[in-house]
Amino acid sequence: xxxxxxxxxxxxxxxxxxxxxxxxxxxxxxxxxxxxxxxxxxxxxxxxxxxxxxxxxxxxxxxxxxxxxxxxxxxxxxxxxxxxxxxxxxxxxxxxxxxxxxxxxxxxxxxxxxxxxxxxxxxxxxxxxxxxxxxxxxxxxxxxxxxxxxxxxxxxxxxxxxxxxxxxxxxxxxxxxxxxxxxxxxxxxxxxxxxxxxxxxxxxxxxxxxxxxxxxxxxxxxxxxxxxxxxxxxxxxxxxxxxxx
Amino acid sequence: xxxxxxxxxxxxxxxxxxxxxxxxxxxxxxxxxxxxxxxxxxxxxxxxxxxxxxxxxxxxxxxxxxxxxxxxxxxxxxxxxxxxxxxxxxxxxxxxxxxxxxxxxxxxxxxxxxxxxxxxxxxxxxxxxxxxxxxxxxxxxxxxxxxxxxxxxxxxxxxxxxxxxxxxxxxxxxxxxxxxxxxxxxxxxxxxxxxxxxxxxxxxxxxxxxxxxxxxxxxxxxxxxxxxxxxxxxxxxxxxxxxxxxxxxxxxxxxxxxxxxxxxxxxxxxxxxxxxxxxxxxxxxxxxxxxxxxxxxxxxxxxxxxxxxxxxxxxxx
Numbered sequence: 126x127x128x129x130x131x132x133x134x135x136x137x138x139x140x141x142x143x144x145x146x147x148x149x150x151x152x153x154x155x156x157x158x159x160x161x162x163x164x165x166x167x168x169x170x171x172x173x174x175x176x177x178x179x180x181x182x183x184x185x186x187x188x189x190x191x192x193x194x195x196x197x198x199x200x201x202x203x204x205x206x207x208x209x210x211x212x213x214x215x216x217x218x219x220x221x222x223x224x225x226x227x228x229x230x231x232x233x234x235x236x237x238x239x240x241x242x243x244x245x246x247x248x249x250x251x252x253x254x255x256x257x258x259x260x261x262x263x264x265x266x267x268x269x270x271x272x273x274x275x276x277x278x279x280x281x282x283x284x285x286x287x288x289x290x291x292x293x294x295x296x297x298x299x300x301x302x303x304x305x306x307x308x309x310x311x312x313x314x315x316x317x318x319x320x321x322x323x324x325x326x327x328x329x330x331x332x333x334x335x336x337x338x339x340x341x342x343x344x345x346x347x348x349x350x351x352x353x354x355x356x357x358x359x360x361x362x363x364x365x366x367x368x369x370x
Numbered sequence: 371x372x373x374x375x376x377x378x379x380x381x382x383x384x385x386x387x388x389x390x391x392x393x394x395x396x397x398x399x400x401x402x403x404x405x406x407x408x409x410x411x412x413x414x415x416x417x418x419x420x421x422x423x424x425x426x427x428x429x430x431x432x433x434x435x436x437x438x439x440x441x442x443x444x445x446x447x448x449x450x451x452x453x454x455x456x457x458x459x460x461x462x463x464x465x466x467x468x469x470x471x472x473x474x475x476x477x478x479x480x481x482x483x484x485x486x487x488x489x490x491x492x493x494x495x496x497x498x499x500x501x502x503x504x505x506x507x508x509x510x511x512x513x514x515x516x517x518x519x520x521x522x523x524x525x526x527x528x529x530x531x532x533x534x535x536x537x538x539x540x541x542x543x544x545x546x547x548x549x550x551x552x553x554x555x556x557x558x559x560x561x562x563x564x565x566x567x568x569x570x571x572x573x574x575x576x577x578x579x580x581x582x583x584x585x586x587x588x589x590x591x592x593x594x595x596x597x598x599x600x601x602x603x604x605x606x607x608x609x610x611x612x613x614x615x616x617x618x619x620x621x622x623x624x625x626x627x628x629x630x631x632x633x634x635x636x637x638x639x640x641x642x643x644x645x646x647x648x649x650x651x652x653x654x655x656x657x658x659x660x661x662x663x664x665x666x667x668x669x670x671x672x673x674x675x676x677x678x679x680x681x682x683x684x685x686x687x
Contacts, residue, residue: 180575201577216572218565220636229565230576232558240556 129156130192131290131322132177137186139172146172150186150348152341154291154322159313161333161354162326164343164366170326171213173343174293177324178210179203190290207289213296215280219269223261224250226268227283257282257312274305281312285319292316294325298332310336330359342366387680388628388644395648399655406658413654415537419605421650422539423448423598423614427621428628428642429550430594435630436554436637437587438567439486439493443478444595444621446504448614451475451599453508456517456609464523471603472596478504479592483585493588501618508611516610519603528604542601543643546594551639563587568635620649623674648677 132154139147147169154160162170175181177188179197188195190206197203203210210216217226224246225232233249235242250264259278261271268276277297284292294313298306313336316323327333333340334354342349342365349365399408407413427444434441455471462470482500486493519525531538554560565573566583574580595614603609626632627648628641652673656666 178575200575204577210575212575214571216569216575218568218572218635220568220631220634221561221564225561225565226572229572230562230578232561234558239558240552241558241561 130154131156131190132324133187133189133192134177135187135189137173137176137183137188139169139176139181140184145346147176147183147346150343152348152351154324156290156322157317157320158339159317159323159325159337160339160341160351161337162324162341162343163328163330163333163362164349167345168343168366169346170343171295172346174210174295174324174326177203177291178208178293204287208291208293209284209288210293211277211280211284211295211297213299215276217268217276217280220267222265222267223254223271223279224264226279227253227264227286229283231287253282253286254278257285257315258308259312272305273300274302274308277301277305277309278312281309281316285312285316285321288316288321291322291324294323296326296328299328306332330362333362334359344368386629387677388641388648391627391677391680392644392648392651395651395655399651399658403655403658408655408658413658415540417647417650417654418543419537419539420654421646422543422605423601424617424621424624424649425543425643425646426546426594426598426601427614427617428624428646429546429639430591431621431625432550432554432628432630432637432639432642433563433587433590434493435625435632436567436635437563437583438570438633438635439584439587440632441479441482441493441497441588441591441595442618443482443497443501443504444591444598445614445616445618446501446508447475447478447592447595448599448602448617449508449609449611450478450504450511451596452603452609452613453511453517453599453611455600456519456603457512459519459521459524460517464521464527467521467524468600471600472593475596475599476589476593479589479595480585482592483588486588487581487584493584505611505615511611514611516608518608520607525604525607528600529607530605539601539605542597546597547639547643554637554639559583559586564635564637566635567633619674620653621646623678624649627674627677649674 130153134150134152137147137150150173162173164170172181176183179200179202182198188197195206197206218229227250228246233242233246234240247264254261259282261275298309301309313323325336337354339351340354340357340362341351342362344366430444431441451471451474454474455467458470459467482497485491485496527538533541562578562583565578566580570580599613602613624645625642628638628645630637630642652670656669661669
């Protein structure tokens with residue numbers, strides 16, 4: 126873990142009309158660090174992810190990337206800044222092959238006519254899934270033929286491939302079985318080893334304690350606190366989430 | 371073993387249907403209508419010539435359906451484009467007429483597209499309305515009169531002409547399908563069309579300009595309908611408000627039978643060509659069988675129903 130602060134959020138505030146979704150949120154993330162974002166439904170976790178990934182613009186507050194004011198006015202800008210998101214619904218096009226999903230919106234082309242370079246996309250996808258040990262029949266498989274764990278693997282592999290700074294994971298294992306969850310967690314460890322900063326939303330406290338370096342608790346849009354995972358326990362986190370001591 | 375057979379079944383069953391259907395109907399007519407001249411080169415060429423406009427419209431519709439949209443107005447666009455072109459040809463040289471015809475098609479497509487992409491109205495309702503709107507405009511443009519097309523270069527290029535003894539309508543069909551297929555399967559735009567129809571949210575978060583894709587597919591539909599209008603005007607040497615009127619069902623059926631899903635980012639331009647030829651063959655065969663027009667309509671409707679049901683039956687899940 127380096128000391129470089131990849132992402133720093135200062136006094137982020139977001140309101141939809143009169144409804145306050147996030148009030149006064151601040152957090153720093155370092156390269157190679159995993160921070161878990163926990164809280165009950167409606168606490169504002171997904172809103173926060175959407176702010177960082179450029180889907181929402183904060184009403185006020187400052188977002189710095191690598192210490193500089195970041196221009197993430199939309200999702201493309203966030204991506205251009207090295208931020209990748211693994212959405213809860215995975216954002217995969219089900220009827221398309223794996224390699225087209227891997228390069229969705231960033232397809233490789235060749236020749237004077239700028240035709241799709243399917244061979245190269247297929248090969249690079251194959252190399253990537255092999256490297257990350259995502260077990261799928263082939264890079265040409267159609268997404269709808271894959272299992273939930275395989276799809277999740279594809280979505281995370283895609284984020285890994287394109288992220289240069291930060292990966293946001295929204296409930297990456299919510300729909301998975303035990304074995305598949307273990308594989309995805311191993312994948313997340315690999316991202317960490319690649320020196321990416323990782324912000325993960327999870328409802329499973331066991332998982333949060335397995336994966337994270339720090340835990341940030343939200344309740345009804347308020348930031349309750351940030352704890353080092355090593356120096357806290359489940360009871361403390363649960364009482365922070367629920368507000369019941 | 372079960373694995374192999376289930377893979378075989380899943381293997382683009384929907385896209386294979388058109389090949390089997392095509393072959394089955396072809397063989398059926400070839401046998402039953404042998405004495406009526408179904409198999410003669412003249413008759414077969416005629417089928418291709420007659421389906422040329424529908425094939426071009428089908429290519430456009432593949433793009434719209436693949437992006438999750440639909441265009442019901444292309445029949446009316448055909449009429450308006452053909453009439454505009456015919457009127458322009460009365461006082462201007464050929465290239466101007468062609469540009470007017472195509473331009474009107476693309477412009478109406480853009481009109482549909484803006485309503486769909488930026489005002490976020492459902493394309494089904496938008497084009498249902500513009501279908502009526504432009505059918506009305508086509509009628510009022512020339513007060514229901516047909517406009518003759520006397521320009522020989524035009525009728526040669528878009529109708530009766532030949533290049534190295536290949537009829538121009540066959541060339542237009544090949545060009546339309548070839549270019550359509552290239553764009554659909556081998557360009558980033560084609561990939562974005564499929565992604566947009568498959569999962570618009572995924573497309574959006576992947577940086578694809580979903581609204582622009584929707585606008586463009588409606589424009590492609592309009593442009594193809596415009597070209598179809600030129601082909602009608604060229605072949606019939608006249609334009610009339612009825613052109614394209616009866617193509618709606620045929621073209622939609624051709625595209626669906628050809629393996630393009632109504633709403634899930636899956637399709638085939640080549641399949642649409644086969645679907646269109648299949649519909650043309652059906653028309654041709656039913657006429658050769660000497661069926662009454664009413665009976666033709668009933669049989670055609672039933673066959674389309676069966677074909678669509680078979681090709682939409684999803685065996686992969």
